[in-house]
Amino acid sequence: MDDAEDDVNQAIAGELQLMDPRVRASQELATQLLDPEFVEVGGSGRRWTYKDMLAELPHLLGSSADGLRYEPSEISGVLLAPGLVHLTFETLLGERRTRHSSIWRKRDHAAGWRMYYHQATRVPPEVD
Template sequence: MTPKAREFVLAAERRLLDPAVRRDRSSVEALLHPSFREIGQSGRLWDREATIAALAEESGDDFHGAVDMSEIELQTLCDSTFLLTYRLRVEDRWTRRSSIWLLTVHRARLIFHQGTKEPSVSGIGASEVSVDETT
C-alpha cells in the first residue's frame, strides 16, 4: 500500500466523522458505495439509503465534543480494497470500528462499516482492563 492510498482512505473515513459532511446528503452519497452495508452498534443492518437518511437527520450531538481516532490499522485486502480498523473516542465513549474501502483513481468509497461500543468498567475503556480468564 502506498502512503498516498493510506492517506486517501484515512481522509475519507475522517470526512464521515465530520458532522457537516454527515448531514450533507450529496457528500455522503459520494463516499458510500452503491452496495454499502453497515452493522450498527445496536446490531441493526443498515443499507445505503437508510444510512444516508439517518445521517441527514443527525443533530450533530453524537460528535459535538472531542473526537479521537487511535489504534489505527489499515490492511490491504486486494489491489484496491482496504480494511481500516480503529478505536474512536467521542468525549468519554469508546467504540471499535471497522471499514472496508474501495479505491478508484478518483475516489474512495465505503462498502462496509461496523461500529461496536466498548464496555466501560468504572469509566475505563475495556481494552485497558486486564481480565484473568483462568478463574
C-alpha cells in the same frame, strides 16, 4: 511513499471526513464517500444500507456542528488487494467508546475511495 501506503492514507482521509459533522449533515457529501453497495452493522446491532445511512446520517450523534464530535484514535489500515483497503480504529463520542472496522474500495479513479462496509462495536467501560 509507495502505492499501498498512499491507498491506505486515502481511505483514512475518507474515514476522517465521514466523522466531520459537515459531511455527516450533507447527503451530497456523504454520497461521495459511501459506496452504492454500502452496508453497516452498527454498535446497536442494527443493519444499515446505503439508502438507510444517507437518510439517517444527518440526524445521528456526531452530525451537528455544535454537538458531540468523534475523536478517532489508533487508526491503521492495510491494502487487502488492489482497490480494497481494511481500516481499524477506535472512537470516543462523548463517553461512548467504540471499535471500528471498515472496508474501503476504489472501483474507478473518477469515484475515488468509498466506504463499502463498516462494523462498529461498543466497548463497555470496564474493557481495556
